[in-house]
Amino acid sequence: xxxxxxxxxxxxxxxxxxxxxxxxxxxxxHPWHGVPxxxxxxxxxxxxxxxxxxxxxxxxxxxASGHLRLDRPQRFSSLCPTLYGFxxxxxxxxxxxxxxxxxxxxxxxxxxxxxxxxxxxxxKTVAHGGIFIRARPIGGLRMIDGNQADDxxxxxxxxxxxxxxxxxxxEVPPGLVERLRHYFLSYKQLPGNPSQQVRIAEVYDRTExxxxxxxxxxxxxxxx
Numbered sequence: 001x002x003x004x005x006x007x008x009x010x011x012x013x014x015x016x017x018x019x020x021x022x023x024x025x026x027x028x029x030h031p032w033h034g035v036p037x038x039x040x041x042x043x044x045x046x047x048x049x050x051x052x053x054x055x056x057x058x059x060x061x062x063x064a065s066g067h068l069r070l071d072r073p074q075r076f077s078s079l080c081p082t083l084y085g086f087x088x089x090x091x092x093x094x095x096x097x098x099x100x101x102x103x104x105x106x107x108x109x110x111x112x113x114x115x116x117x118x119x120x121x122x123x124k125t126v127a128h129g130g131i132f133i134r135a136r137p138i139g140g141l142r143m144i145d146g147n148q149a150d151d152x153x154x155x156x157x158x159x160x161x162x163x164x165x166x167x168x169x170x171e172v173p174p175g176l177v178e179r180l181r182h183y184f185l186s187y188k189q190l191p192g193n194p195s196q197q198v199r200i201a202e203v204y205d206r207t208e209x210x211x212x213x214x215x216x217x218x219x220x221x222x223x224x
Contacts, residue, residue, distance in 0.1 A: 030066040031132075032115055035088040037217055039134055044158050045213070047118045047135040049085040052126045058187075059129055061086070061115075068130050078186065081179040083126055083133070083157075086115035092149055093219030099212060100149035103142060104201040112148040116216040119180060120155045121172070123162035134158035137209040139169025142201045143184055151216075152184060153209050168206045177203060 029035050031048040038045050050059045050068060056079065062069040092111035101109045120135045135155035143150045154172070156163040166172060181200055188198060204212075 028066070031061060032063065032066070032086070032088055034066075035132065037087050037089045037213070037220075041134075041158075043210075044134050044136050045087050045118075045155070047083075047085050047087055047120055047133050047155065049083045049120070049126065049129045049131050049133060051080050051084040051129055053079055053081055053083070054125075054127075055079065055129070078183055080119075080183055080187075081176065083120040083122060083129075085118060085120075085129065087118050087153065087213065087216070088115065089220050090116040090213065090216035091220035091223060092116055092151065092216055093222065095215040095219050095222075096151065096212060097149045099215055100142060100144065100151070100201070103204075103208075104144065106144065106147075106201075109144075109147055109149055111219065112145065112150045114150075115220075116151060116153060116213060118153040118155055120157055121163040121166075121176070122157035122160045124157070124160070136164075137213065138166055138172070138206050140204050140209040140212060141180065141184065142204060143198065144201055145188075145198050151212050152180070153213065154180070155209075169203060169209075170205065 035046055035048070048061070050061060057073045058071040059068045060071045061067075092114055094111065096116070097109040097111045101107060118135060118137075120133060134157070136158055137153050137155045139154045141152040141154065143152055154169050156166050158164065169177065185198055185200065
């Protein structure tokens, strides 16, 4: 730690003084807004992980603070079968919704107003979320929640020994894709309540995944 940072650290935590703009080096980048969507390697994207397969509660990003917050307990015994999070500096807005209409035939769609979700396949056990990883998209699920486009990009962890060689979702074991489908079709449901209108219109390939990401980046840029 540099001397200036040591001094600021001690001032903040010993004297509990308010932070100012001069203290910027102490702040972590906002996971959604402060990190680019793509890495220096073409086709490899940054992914912020909110949930890992062992989590029995659902975490999600608090958009205002940039911290993870507990959203709710997982409502059924099924857990998310992959790492799950989002691609920074993306947004599901008008352009993502238009693509959903084109591919599904639905009308009057809108984006869900969140960053683009991503599921990342890896053989490794990751202990917790709140981290960034490098991921290579290979496909996606076109999920529709009511009248909202809620796409889930499927990717592999960069350089993963088991999944890292996969180029397209068609190469993923069918049972794993089906587990993802089942999780997303059921994770919002409450026992005893009527089912929400959630469906997966298609499982799409790598080319379509990159198109969806590009549209979500355009939607994000339109926010500014």
